[in-house]
Amino acid sequence: MHRDGRAFAHKSSSQQELPMSRAYNFAAGPAALPEPVLRQVQAELLEWDGVRASVAEISHRSPEFMRVATEAEADLRRLLSIPGDYAVLFLSGGATTQQALVALNFAAPGQVADYVVSGHWGKVAIKQAKDYVRANVAASGEAGGFRDIPQAAEWKLSKDAAYVHMTANETIHGVEFRPEWGALPETGDVPLVADFSSSIASEPLDVSRYGVVYAGAQKNLGPVGVTVVIVRRDLLERAGQPRADIFNYASHANAGSMLNTPPSFNWYLAGLVFKWMLAEGGVEEFARRSAEKARLLYAAIDGSDGFYRNEVAPGVRSRMNVPFFLRDDALTAAFLAGAKDAGLLALKGHRVLGGIRASLYNAMPVDGVRALADFMQDFRKRHG
């Protein structure tokens, strides 16, 4: 039926000529997806689940897609042990949009909101909120180049803040709140709002410690184009500020995240990743793998006699994003080219810092980091 096999888009010559295989992909996001998920998507892309169409081609309100949506939420609740008094939203717009919506939904016009800035994304969070709240920088690691996070005792929290915003993991600076850093401060009735885009589902999460947890999915949760917002239901009753209905979290919650056409295909992809994570052993297993991956890579850096260096304070080193530098920066290009030849992709550092960055999200297997560590050792032998 109306089939047409010819390719209408031009292919690059590389696609036709080179033998290819999937490589270890250290991209910071959009990032690697689990290969079994991609294979399932590929297999059922044209004819999905008996509906004689692609899942990308059906109404988000159809019973078939509603099942996808409902299962995705149930699976995420199970994966993260999300308490019943939290709503789970699947939205578009990325984490950056949520940074504006958090202010619009949870702060009165011009109310003070506290921001703990542990890297680049903490600054972006303020940029998106500053038209709506009086942003108080309660703590910042900027003076120290974001190589450490100020201790909780040093945070200058406001008395009547609408919320305290923090970034659980900073992808560019490679800084993460870790148990070694200490405990988050008790903020009483002031809810903690946390950007977990780059570390969600990499270890157990006590959701009840937060008022809001949000995360762009394109790192640990899989596909680009959908964002998860986990919000304590009582916060949805806050008046917030005048805003369009489409900017109202309560409206999204009441509509089951179908206030308008949601990014349904991306939602389906996320749902498959949730099922994969559960099948692999859940967040406990990913915590174990994440710890092992981080151990391998930091050991390769720290054991290199300074050939490689990571400058982040040991107690806040990120398990997810590891920026590092070569003693001789002139070798960085050769490192990246050699890594690519060895099937280790997307290791170029973010333009803010330069150097190298390896992102170790859930879809990155331990073997990938082992291969990277081996390459690093070999490269050092050749150039050290």
Add this chain to the structure above:
Amino acid sequence: MHRDGRAFAHKSSSQQELPMSRAYNFAAGPAALPEPVLRQVQAELLEWDGVRASVAEISHRSPEFMRVATEAEADLRRLLSIPGDYAVLFLSGGATTQQALVALNFAAPGQVADYVVSGHWGKVAIKQAKDYVRANVAASGEAGGFRDIPQAAEWKLSKDAAYVHMTANETIHGVEFRPEWGALPETGDVPLVADFSSSIASEPLDVSRYGVVYAGAQKNLGPVGVTVVIVRRDLLERAGQPRADIFNYASHANAGSMLNTPPSFNWYLAGLVFKWMLAEGGVEEFARRSAEKARLLYAAIDGSDGFYRNEVAPGVRSRMNVPFFLRDDALTAAFLAGAKDAGLLALKGHRVLGGIRASLYNAMPVDGVRALADFMQDFRKRHG
């Protein structure tokens, strides 16, 4: 390399047992995609264009994805003959989000904006803007059940409106601005802002007649999860209203729609659909097909001696969405079941109107509508 062939998600029994093939999909959106596009996506899903990863797994700022983004814009400009003084944005959030952003970006706080309401979506547009502008309903077809569009001479346009908003085609009520209706009024310095979500690229479009054209992609442009905004560049200089940077069209334009991580995979899908449309003959060819599809279906309705009926005024009947009713509404369920058995999917009318609705976007071949018309005739013979 970290391959795992086992399926981790449960399949429904139907998927394993029934022989399947793709059917004609009349969904209103998310809607049918061109099958050659789906086949190309399927073929290159795991290893795309020599990068040894999926296009869904690479940085939006990588040279490889930047080529996708640049080509998609160039192809859309060619397809729609978009003048150089218009910016083209690829955003998330759907058309509904743009309805809020249009007000935030192009109207001063509380400024009047004119709305021409020709159906459900025109009302939604006001709902999203009403916190930001004084919305003047310049014309509305609501009193007549949205079966016609008020003539331009009857529009009560404001003198100092920020813009005039209209909906080029209404998916639920099946009403479209057509040449038979007449010409759009001259609005002088007041820009026309038009929601073209459900009719864009179905015929040539004189972009220069509009200040802003926006469209969710999930109908004529293909994939769900990405929205196209075509905006005259001088409008980007309007101060608008206080808003987060992520809500600022000028910021998106300056950042090449990469102010934050865009829905890159969806953008890639849209780009493939643009290439398909160009290869098929461009908007002139889709205008020809759309006219033929509409002719076939309305003829099947009008020639049924009242067994089927469409209530829209002939001069504004939509070529894209055709709602119709059976004289005996008790037969609607049998019609839908029989159609499904005949490989004609997603014909159930929107809950607002009930009855039947067939959406005839660009990916629907003329043969699909012929099959629907044949089924309608056969059903009538059996039940008439």
